[in-house]
Amino acid sequence: MSELAARRRELVVANRILAHENVFDSYGHVSARHPVDPRQFLLAASVSPGQVGEADILLYGEDGEAVGGTTRAQYSERFIHAAIYAQRPDVQAVVHAHTPAVLPFTVAPVPLRPVLHVAAIIGEHIPLWDMHAEFGDTDLLVTAPAHAASLANALGNGRVVLMRGHGFTAAAGSLELAVRVAIYLGINAQAQAAAMALGEVRYLSPGEVAAADARMGSPRATGRVWDNWAQRCGLAKPLPVQA
16 A cells, blocks of 8 residues: 555544544544645545545645645635645644534633643643634634634644634644544543532643653554544454464
């Protein structure tokens, strides 16, 4: 299997995992940078994530347009991915979602911060991007390169940026890590909200975030959870043949 074919397959699995783990519903999208040409990336056509197949994966250029054109309907917010790849050479995958547990933190004056060691990968400080501040009254969708560039600026060098009244965007150095960041962001948001209802919350210290991220953000921490999530959504790797 070629690198491109393997990346395409991994992206299908990522879509199915994020749908099965309730990060995505009928909306949301995940992309991966081209494994050979860093100016291009892979993203599904406008299909509900839980239904994405390999034939749905399209190739996009750095302008956010399908390479060679397409007759398929496309995600209107594909420019999010293009802008982040353009600004962040280190990023290999991008997730945009509207996970319910995260949404309250996009409209309330309470920062979303890591409270769990497995969630240290979301980053110590998570910025909130308010589209209205720069673009006024809109439908809150990131449908133009200027919108996306502003969002990418707000993300900066971090892994997550919240989007007021909308959701979040996550970026990471591998597809597997981007999926984990998106999943544990929701888990952390749920835990933080529940803890706030009980009283004063003790967040991870900056040192704890750095130490936990060094462990949980490494490739060593990826294979086990990825394989488990893939199995749960019915796309596990074939078992080896026993002699």
